Amino acid sequence: MKTVFFTGKGGVGKSTMASAAAWQLASTGKRVLAVSFDPAHNLGDIFGLKLTNKKKKFDKKLYLMEVNLEKSSSKYIKDNISLLESIYSYLKPFNMERYFQVLKYSPGIEEYASLTALEELIRTEKNFDYIIVDTPPTGLTIRILALPLVTLSWIDRLKKIRSSILEKRYTIHNINGKISEKGVKLAYKETDDMVMKKLSEIETRFLALKSFLEGDNNSIVVVFNPDFLSLRESQRLINDLKELHLPFRTAINNKVEERYIKDAEDIEKKLLNEVPSVKRLRIKRIEPPPEKGYTINENLTGVLF
Numbered sequence: 296m297k298t299v300f301f302t303g304k305g306g307v308g309k310s311t312m313a314s315a316a317a318w319q320l321a322s323t324g325k326r327v328l329a330v331s332f333d334p335a336h337n338l339g340d341i342f343g344l345k346l347t348n349k350k351k352k353f354d355k356k357l358y359l360m361e362v363n364l365e366k367s368s369s370k371y372i373k374d375n376i377s378l379l380e381s382i383y384s385y386l387k388p389f390n391m392e393r394y395f396q397v398l399k400y401s402p403g404i405e406e407y408a409s410l411t412a413l414e415e416l417i418r419t420e421k422n423f424d425y426i427i428v429d430t431p432p433t434g435l436t437i438r439i440l441a442l443p444l445v446t447l448s449w450i451d452r453l454k455k456i457r458s459s460i461l462e463k464r465y466t467i468h469n470i471n472g473k474i475s476e477k478g479v480k481l482a483y484k485e486t487d488d489m490v491m492k493k494l495s496e497i498e499t500r501f502l503a504l505k506s507f508l509e510g511d512n513n514s515i516v517v518v519f520n521p522d523f524l525s526l527r528e529s530q531r532l533i534n535d536l537k538e539l540h541l542p543f544r545t546a547i548n549n550k551v552e553e554r555y556i557k558d559a560e561d562i563e564k565k566l567l568n569e570v571p572s573v574k575r576l577r578i579k580r581i582e583p584p585p586e587k588g589y590t591i592n593e594n595l596t597g598v599l600f
């Protein structure tokens with residue numbers, strides 16, 4: 296299974312290119328799942344279907360879905376609150392629930408919910424040859440893609456803190472003898488500790504996700520338009536991708552007009568001079584804009600990896 300992320304500034308044509316790539320791959324017999332993470336969902340509009348969190352069949356080989364960020368965030372918060380409540384049940388007297396309940400206002404929840412949904416898709420939808428991802432505008436996408444790295448450094452730190460807590464607990468336990476309180480079962484060893492187990496589980500998942508995203512089976516496509524603002528944002532995006540060790544493989548210069556071809560070439564040079572191995576594709580501006588964006592003429596399948 297391979298994944299392809301279509302990234303770029305709002306309005307450059309990510310959804311259109313992602314749809315076209317998905318449609319073209321499916322037409323060559325590949326099993327394809329196209330999934331949108333953009334809160335302003337256009338995938339359904341492009342294919343003329345109402346899409347939800349559950350994949351829907353569009354064609355023999357092509358399935359579509361839109362990850363609803365609000366729903367995913369609520370589910371993510373609910374799952375985590377019940378996990379925290381079960382792990383910290385012995386803290387009930389301190390009214391910790393109050394703190395758990397305000398988690399929903401915590402910054403970064405949407406990004407974590409998106410990443411959790413993405414991780415699950417990559418782990419479970421192995422029957423597809425391709426998962427095509429239509430992403431939200433640049434900032435949010437980068438924050439989502441940076442999360443595995445950020446999380447792993449946090450987990451490392453948290454495991455050390457937890458380890459030291461368990462060590463102290465064990466020492467106190469040895470001095471005091473057995474704690475006799477009923478219903479409270481504290482762990483003293485790392486192998487018995489639920490918090491440590493959960494941290495290790497998250498670590499394993501995020502390590503696998505990180506190595507998948509950085510590996511040969513993932514491709515990041517940057518879509519841009521031949522204009523100055525798009526150039527600037529794409530330059531920042533390409534720098535961020537480099538910093539995150541994510542494989543930027545393809546650049547699509549979309550909405551190119553024949554009469555401004557010199558400017559389009561100039562922007563392409565400025566953007567891609569330092570990355571000669573990146574595959575390039577130019578797509579003409581279609582007048583009027585395509586109603587069924589997935590049927591554009593240019594072939595994308597050959598430039599994705």
Ligand SMILES: Nc1ncnc2c1ncn2[C@@H]1O[C@H](COP(=O)(O)OP(=O)(O)O)[C@@H](O)[C@H]1O
Nearest residue numbers: 305306307308309310311550579580581584585
């Ligand atoms: N090659 C093209 N020629 C003309 N219009 C295009 C082209 N590609 C995309 N568009 C139009 O540009 C608008 C934005 O495209 P969209 O794919 O929704 O961008 P994004 O997902 O990056 O926000 C849409 O109206 C779409 O139909």
Ligand SMILES: [Mg+2]
Nearest residue numbers: 309310333337
């Ligand atoms: Mg879009």
